[in-house]
Amino acid sequence: MTNQEKIIRYEINGARRLSNYIWGSLMCLGGAGFLLTGLSSYWNFQLFPFLKLSTIQFFPQGLVMCFYGILGLFLGFYIWFTIYLNLGQGFNEFNIEKGIVRIFRWGFPGKNRRIDLQYPIQEIQSIRLDIQEGLNPKRVIYLRLIGNREIPLTRAGQPISIQEIEKQAVELAKLLQVSLEGM
Missing domain, CATH: 2.30.29 (PH-domain like)
Incomplete structure (x- = not known):
């Protein structure tokens, strides 16, 4: 021998796989989209040109979108953190x-x-x-x-x-x- x-x-x-890169990106983009949509309804200012603010009220839809946006951003950042550490x-x-x-x-x-x-x-x-x-x-x-x-x-x-x-x-x-x- x-x-x-x-x-x-x-x-x-470790965590540096293509699927984690895709999920981390999607979670961050989706979370940012939800958060910006919720904030748009609060400020009554159109951040997205394709969004009709008259159909979204801040309470309850905008508030819930802000919550989901923050949650999505945290989850996306967590996935990117695991990728960075290569867990x-x-x-x-x-x-x-x-x-x-x-x-x-x-x-x-x-x-x-x-x-x-x-x-x-x-x-x-x-x-x-x-x-x-x-x-x-x-x-x-x-x-x-x-x-x-x-x-x-x-x-x-x-x-x-x-x-x-x-x-x-x-x-x-x-x-x-x-x-x-x-x-």
Whole structure:
């Protein structure tokens, strides 16, 4: 076994995905539109040329639009903040030479910003593959430790193809010399 075969490292993408960029932009634009429409009805001043202010009264429609606009802006800024921090980004490293499995992720700012878990390979009981199809598919590889603790190894969000996740699970089970469990 060569040195490269003794260490396998899987990079995990974080929040910097195309879908988050799209949702963050849509939430900010929609929130700004609702807020400006509500403020237009309050000031009785036409901020949008295509908007007929006579059809929108400030109380209750304009007030509700301001509320939804502020809520949409906060949600959009939150998504952009997670993109900026690249939450969830990290790696899974399986080092046979040192006998250690290392799972690293970036979290929210604070004392737990760096999530860095290390386990000896002897504590690994099995690799569990959880595949659920349907409207909201779920495809996750779990590292099952002694004591039935399970740690997810795959990224959240977009599911990986079935072929890719099965290939990765089989590769890990062979490398760690443990059983592969499926659901």
